[in-house]
Amino acid sequence: CGENLFYSSVPIPWSEVFQAWFDERExxxxxxxxxxxxxVIGHYTQLVWYKSYLIACAVSQCEHDTYKYFYVCHYCPAGNVLGINYYSPYKEGEQCGDCPSDCDDGLCTNPCPYEDALSNCFKLKKAHxxxxxxxQENCHGSCLCDSEIQ
Incomplete structure (x- = not known):
């Protein structure tokens, strides 16, 4: 999975954490x-990575540190894999242009029922x-869902 981290000396709303990562788009x-x-653009590209559709976030308070609040989000499958369209974290085009029947609030949903167990399945499939x-054992999404989001 991919990961974004954020540190703060005071508690802040999650909306501000996500906004800080998103603002890297500038x-x-x-x-x-x-x-x-x-x-620094990696937080932004991971946040908007088209194949990352599972996300889990948490915050921890560490009283004795300068930055007492530690925010973390994990994104699966991982984005930002160097060598795999690193600077194209999503496909440009019309909203839901590739998924007119699987669209939710202007975003394609994930109709593929399979997942890749490895983050480099794209490269492995291309090479082998x-x-x-x-x-066959670890790349079900890449092998069984050619046209869907995996």
């Missing part, structure tokens, strides 16, 4: 990457095909 050009060297035993 330093991001779709298909090209960061607008300047060392720009779905006939390879490792891929």
């Amino acid at each position: 330093d991001f050009i779709y298909g090209e990457g960061p607008t300047y060297e060392n720009a 095909s779905c006939k390879h035993p490792l891929i």
Whole structure:
């Protein structure tokens, strides 16, 4: 799974945590990457990654640290896998253009009933095909749902 972290010295609403991650889009050009060297964009791209449809978030309070509040979200399957369209975290186009019958509030839902157990199934499938035993065992989403979100 992918992960976003956020630290704060005071408690803040989750909406502000998500907004801070989302605001990294200002330093991001779709298909090209960061607008300047060392720009932080990974929280944003993970947040909007098209294949990540399972999310779990939590906050922890650590009284003796400078940043007492530690916010974390896990996204599955992971996005931001280097080498796999890293700077294209979603497909550009009309809302629900690829999924007119599986659309919810302008976003495609996940009609594929299978999941990939590995984050690099895309690369594995490309290199070895779905006939390879490792891929057959761990990449059900990539192999059985070619046109659906996995």
